[in-house]
Amino acid sequence: MGLHDTTAADWTDHVRRIRDDADETAFVALFRHFAPRLKAFLIRSGSNPAEAEECVQDVMATVWRKAHLFDPSRASVATWVFTIARNRRIDLLRRQKRPEPEDLPWGPEAEPDQEEVVQFQQDSTNLARAISDLPDKQRVLIEKAYFGELSHSEIAEETGLPLGTIKSRIRLALDRLRHAMDQR
Secondary structure, three states: OOHHHOOHHHHHHHHHHHHHHOOHHHHHHHHHHHHHHHHHHHHHOOOOHHHHHHHHHHHHHHHHHOHHHOOOOOOOHHHHHHHHHHHHHHHHHHHHOOOOOOOOOOOOOOOOOHHHHHHHHHHHHHHHHHHHHOOHHHHHHHHHHHHOOOOHHHHHHHHOOOHHHHHHHHHHHHHHHHHHHHHO
16 A cells, blocks of 8 residues: 555554554654645745745654644544644744844843832732632643743643634633732
């Protein structure tokens, strides 16, 4: 059976073998099949060939490391792999479009006055309390996004939750935090 004869069930078996046995042969077959398709997809999406190649390497490394997160009841291997690639492409675009920081002043900054220090400490305490009062499902995602500095797509990969669920929970948590801070 050639590579082109491989079915969705076969690709699922390849990912299972990677997950369970760190099967390099299964990974090589998966890589040979998906890497050129991913590169073409990324180039059609606007990446230059060098960026596309780098992204493909990153995506395939993620497939190797995160095979345990693949759930065949939620998506096919192709959908899963192309979703990782799409998310990596979005992350790359976001990083490229970040504005340059303004010139930073030289020399020491003026010391904040005592009132500002006390207000900052109170705000920090109130925020910590508001975060701890969040439902666990929201608190964990807020901590991963803001303290763990993970992107929404990285949180989705780590938790196995759909990206939309993560965005909704974070949005609800931020609304609760805003409300809590306004009340204090």
